[in-house]
Amino acid sequence: xxxxxxxxxxxxxxxxxxxxxxxxxxxxxxxxxxxxxxxxxxxxxxxxxxxxxxxxxxxxxxxxxxxxxxxxxxxxxxxxxxxxxxxxxxxxxxxxxxxxxxxxxxxxxxxxxx
Amino acid sequence: xxxxxxxxxxxxxxxxxxxxxxxxxxxxxxxxxxxxxxxxxxxxxxxxxxxxxxxxxxxxxxxxxxxxxxxxxxxxxxxxxxxxxxxxxxxxxxxxxxxxxxxxxxxxxxxxxxxxx
Numbered sequence: 398x399x400x401x402x403x404x405x406x407x408x409x410x411x412x413x414x415x416x417x418x419x420x421x422x423x424x425x426x427x428x429x430x431x432x433x434x435x436x437x438x439x440x441x442x443x444x445x446x447x448x449x450x451x452x453x454x455x456x457x458x459x460x461x462x463x464x465x466x467x468x469x470x471x472x473x474x475x476x477x478x479x480x481x482x483x484x485x486x487x488x489x490x491x492x493x494x495x496x497x498x499x500x501x502x503x504x505x506x507x508x509x510x511x
Numbered sequence: 512x513x514x515x516x517x518x519x520x521x522x523x524x525x526x527x528x529x530x531x532x533x534x535x536x537x538x539x540x541x542x543x544x545x546x547x548x549x550x551x552x553x554x555x556x557x558x559x560x561x562x563x564x565x566x567x568x569x570x571x572x573x574x575x576x577x578x579x580x581x582x583x584x585x586x587x588x589x590x591x592x593x594x595x596x597x598x599x600x601x602x603x604x605x606x607x608x609x610x611x612x613x614x615x616x617x618x619x620x621x622x623x624x625x626x627x628x
Contacts, residue, residue, distance in 0.1 A: 431616070440515070440601050440619030441554065484553065499544075499603075499617055501553035 401485045406506040409479075415472040417505050419485030422466040428489055430461060431499070432470045434481040441484065441501075444470065475509045482506050517602050517620035525628055526592060532623045534585040534602030540615065543585040545577060546601040548622070554601055560585060592627045599624055 402420040409415040421430065431446040445452055445459045447468075452459045458471040472479055484504040515536045524530045534543065541562045546554035559567035560579040574596075576588040585602055605617040 433617075435554075438599070438622075438624075440603075440621045441617075442619065443616035446616065482553075499554075500556070503553060 401487055401502050403483075403485050403502060403505045405503065406508070408508050408510055409472075409475045411477060411509050411511050412474055415475040415479065415507055415509070417470040417472075417483050417485075417507060418467065419470070420467045421485070421487045424465050424487050425489075428487045430459065430465075430468045431486040431488060432457070432459065433484045433486065433499070433501075434479075435484070435504075436478075436481040444483075475507075477509050477511060480507060480509045515602055515604055515618050515620035517600075517623050519623060520621065521624045521626075523626045523628060524589065524592065526594070528592075529588070529590045531589065532587040532600055532602075532625075534587075534620055535583055536604045536618065537583055538604065538606070538618065539582075540604035540606040540618070541582060542605045542607065543579060544603040544605075544617070545585070545587055546603065548599040548601060550598075558587075589625075592625075594627050597626045 400423060429446050429448050432444040433441040434444055435441045445454055445457050447459045447461055449461055449465055451461060459468060461468045482504040484501050486499055486501060488499060515534060518533045522530060543560045545557040547557050548554040556569050557571045558577045563579045563582060574591050578586040578588060599622045601622045602620045603617045606615045
C-alpha cells in the first residue's frame with residue numbers, strides 16, 4: 398500500500414472549514430484514499446473514502462487531485478467535537494477475497510479552537 | 512447495529528496473569544482485526560482473521576494468542592505479558608463482497624486499555 402504524508406498538527410477556528418491535506422505521490426491506480434479520525438482514547442472512526450472523483454457525505458468532503466497524488470479532507474463547519482487525530486490511508490480496494498489491513502501513518506492532530 | 516463491542520474497557524494485570532480481551536460484532540462482517548496502540552502513536556496491526564481463519568500475524572510474540580470461535584466473536588488471550596505491552600488494544604471488523612468486489616469500511620471498537628504491572 399502507498400505511503401502517505403500529512404502535517405503533524407493543524408488548528409482551526411470553530412465554525413470555519415477545516416482543510417486537511419494528504420500527499421500520496423506513489424498511489425497506484427487501484428488504490429483508494431481513506432480518511433479515519435480518532436478522538437482521544439476512542440477507537441478510530443471512518444469518515445470517507447474515494448478513488449478519483451470528489452466525494453461528499455454527511456461528515457465531510459474529499460477532494461482528490463486529478464493526478465491522484467494528493468487529497469484534501471474538508472470539514473465544512475468544524476466544531477469542538479471535531480478535535481481529533483485524522484489519518485489519511487491509501488489501500489487497495491476490491492481485489493482478492495482475503496482480508497486487507499489498514500496501515501495507519503502518523504496522522505494530523507486537528508485542534509478546533511473556540 | 513453498527514457497533515463493535517470490546518470488553519473489558521480497562522484491564523490491569525500482573526506479569527504472571529492470564530487474561531482475555533473480547534470483541535463482538537453483529538454486522539455479519541467476516542474480517543476481524545486486532546490492533547495495538549501505544550500512547551501518541553498510530554494503531555499497529557497485530558492479527559487479521561478472515562472467515563474465522565487467521566490470515567495475517569504481524570510477527571506478534573506468542574504471549575498474545577488470538578482466537579476466533581465464530582463469525583461474531585474475536586478473543587485475544589494474554590499470558591506472561593511485559594510492562595511494555597501496556598497499550599490500547601483495538602478490535603475492528605469489515606466485510607468484503609466477492610461478487611461485487613466492494614468492501615465495507617472498517618468499524619472499530621472503543622478499545623481495551625491494558626496496563627501490565
